[in-house]
Amino acid sequence: MKEDILRKATEMFLTIGFKSVTMDDIAAEMGISKKTIYQHFANKDELVEAVAMDLFAMISSGIDSIRQMELNPMGEIFEIKNFMMKQLKNENASPFHQLKKYFPKISETLKSNQYCKMEDCVQENLRRGIEMGLYRPEIDVDFITRIYYVGSSAIKDEDLFPRENFSISDLAEKYLQYHLRAIATPKGLQMLENLNNPI
Numbered sequence: 001m002k003e004d005i006l007r008k009a010t011e012m013f014l015t016i017g018f019k020s021v022t023m024d025d026i027a028a029e030m031g032i033s034k035k036t037i038y039q040h041f042a043n044k045d046e047l048v049e050a051v052a053m054d055l056f057a058m059i060s061s062g063i064d065s066i067r068q069m070e071l072n073p074m075g076e077i078f079e080i081k082n083f084m085m086k087q088l089k090n091e092n093a094s095p096f097h098q099l100k101k102y103f104p105k106i107s108e109t110l111k112s113n114q115y116c117k118m119e120d121c122v123q124e125n126l127r128r129g130i131e132m133g134l135y136r137p138e139i140d141v142d143f144i145t146r147i148y149y150v151g152s153s154a155i156k157d158e159d160l161f162p163r164e165n166f167s168i169s170d171l172a173e174k175y176l177q178y179h180l181r182a183i184a185t186p187k188g189l190q191m192l193e194n195l196n197n198p199i
Contacts, residue, residue, distance in 0.1 A: 118152075139183050180192055
């Protein structure tokens, strides 16, 4: 039952928002009593934290699977971006806006975990790209890693990028293009064109 509650809560939080969904909503959607939920999760904060950490673990595992495919660095970063969009319901960044606003401690823990995961992933991607001649050898790997994280976090900020004017999938694509064009060699730019315009 605990896994069922976690799965349903994840689906509802990502679709409607961490603040907007109540324990009553989850119970009603599942056709169970609220008391049943409280047998597994002491309060909503505990459930929100379980959902956030479960999401992080699932996304980390998916990213690890993509990295094990040993794609070229540019192909890998596109695959990861597409996977992230699919997992996070593509258009909806507002649940994480609510998480940051109403559950700041959980949001900070998640942010810290995300940065550690992203740092390892991006640094390794950059180093491989340099070795393969796709990324410029003079780039500062540590700086680019941090800038990439800052930018990918900023595009989710609905104050900076209101959802009525910007779709998250379009922003993610534009940001990835911006990132790769800034670091690519001529060989890398040619590969990027091939990825953008597959035959």
